[in-house]
Amino acid sequence: MTLPIQEKMTILFQGDSITDCGRLSSFLDSMGSGYAYFVASQMSALYPEKQITFLNRGISGDCVDDLASRWRRDCLSLAPDLLSILVGVNDTWQYCTYGNGRDASHFKKIYQRILSQVKEQCNATLVLCEPFLLHVAPDVIAYQSELDKRIEAVQELAHEFDALYIPFHAHFSKNCSPVDSAYWAPDGVHPTPAGHALMANLWMEKVFGIRAGE
16 A cells, blocks of 8 residues: 655654664754755655655664654654654664664664654654664674564554554565665665665555656
8 A cells, every 4th residue: 555645745754774774853954965966856756746844853873762752843843744763773773783782672662652652742654774784794693683572562662653664674684685685775774875775665566656767
């Protein structure tokens, strides 16, 4: 199922550095230079008559707890019609590296809480994005089993909240066969422009049925 494009809708992107991607936080309409920017650029060019507002509130380094701490300011107060969230990779590496007690069950509990707040207070359509790791080095691959637990949590939450689901990890995995993984993300986490374009194309296809080049 994909969504119709509504006039004057507000689309909010939330997450960590992959969403942030260098946006200027002092400029509230800054979209950064990643997949959120690509989506906003392409959709604004294709549908200028829809007058869609795009917002980016991703913050580099954020875990789901960080989203929760700023949720009223950076989500609920903005009253989005559609909310897209990509989070989980920082939760994974911090747990694996520091043993901070924030396991996959904690991740799901906090994520569930902020989604409940959205449904109760602004009832935005939800788009939950699959966190991903590209296997560029052994130290990155070592995190995969813990990331898988958070991917499963996001899948379960998408089902629980009737959200659209964007399978970024599966999509990158499929597209890593013809070229080296580093082509899409040199460190396994932060995409190149090509990687962000791949993400944006998948996002638009899964959410609005827009296929690149058509």
